[in-house]
Amino acid sequence: MKFTKMHGLGNDFMVLDGIRQSLPEEGPPLPAETLRRLADRHLGVGFDQLLLVQPARGDADFRYRVFNADGSEVSQCGNGARCLAQFLRDEGLTPKHEIRLETAGGQMMLRLTDDGLVTVNVGPPRWAPADVPFHASSEADTHILVAGQNAYEVSVVGLGNPHCVMLVENVENAPVASVGPLLQSHPDFPEQANVGFMQIVDRSRIRLRVFERGSGETRACGSGACAAVVCGQRRGLLDDTVTVELGGGTLRIHYDGSGGILMTGPASRVYEGVIPEPLLTP
Numbered sequence: 001m002k003f004t005k006m007h008g009l010g011n012d013f014m015v016l017d018g019i020r021q022s023l024p025e026e027g028p029p030l031p032a033e034t035l036r037r038l039a040d041r042h043l044g045v046g047f048d049q050l051l052l053v054q055p056a057r058g059d060a061d062f063r064y065r066v067f068n069a070d071g072s073e074v075s076q077c078g079n080g081a082r083c084l085a086q087f088l089r090d091e092g093l094t095p096k097h098e099i100r101l102e103t104a105g106g107q108m109m110l111r112l113t114d115d116g117l118v119t120v121n122v123g124p125p126r127w128a129p130a131d132v133p134f135h136a137s138s139e140a141d142t143h144i145l146v147a148g149q150n151a152y153e154v155s156v157v158g159l160g161n162p163h164c165v166m167l168v169e170n171v172e173n174a175p176v177a178s179v180g181p182l183l184q185s186h187p188d189f190p191e192q193a194n195v196g197f198m199q200i201v202d203r204s205r206i207r208l209r210v211f212e213r214g215s216g217e218t219r220a221c222g223s224g225a226c227a228a229v230v231c232g233q234r235r236g237l238l239d240d241t242v243t244v245e246l247g248g249g250t251l252r253i254h255y256d257g258s259g260g261i262l263m264t265g266p267a268s269r270v271y272e273g274v275i276p277e278p279l280l281t282p
């Protein structure tokens, strides 16, 4: 099985071409245990997410599927979407500059820009608790989550995947490794959550670290960057266009309350490979 290694600001991916290789239409392309082994940075290829592109089933150009390093299938990956656009162009799988993807959470538009970046329309933020999903009687700018002995003030939003965003003074010493897993698996998130720690630099710049569901802390999380910005905007702290500084580089996020959230950033190809047979056999 052939794969391509890519990354978006250090959030890294193993991309599987399910257009020219035959891969199952439902369920994971490989057994979950194999996938976890391949995700391992010491024993396998190493990646935060596996991205799978397959023929679309409706009127989109392609079907885009995402699997976390723990083998779970999820419906959103912003950095991955940028890499997929670049992959489809590099491989000559489409001549289009605007690509429509079918995802488990709905359709998503990608645009390759003239300066070599990719803009993804992540869609509008979903604030209704049931759409996150999150257990609360009504939507609010912030909610209090009690975990262990502590209470945390967080904002909660759905972007096709669940996000929880907490304000911190300084991302460098934010309790990502300790509080991240606590909030991620908080019982009020029935499908768990990606947990963002946001430092506001000024109205148009933030710094962000994200403890991702199913992958742990990554160098960048595209949907996490969008989530942090719309949560900051909702609290009146941020402008329409915001530069997000992540461990692996910067993203530009724009949302003016109409249409979808636009995320612009780079996509990099690292190498191509073939998964050796012993790694594929359980």
Ligand SMILES: N[C@@H](CCC[C@H](N)C(=O)O)C(=O)O
Residues within 6 Å of the ligand: 011, 048, 049, 066, 068, 074, 075, 076, 077, 078, 079, 080, 161, 162, 194, 212, 213, 214, 215, 218, 220, 221, 222, 223, 224
């Ligand atoms: N890295 C991603 C998000 C990947 C999925 C996430 N871990 C989840 O489980 O929802 C991004 O760039 O958005």
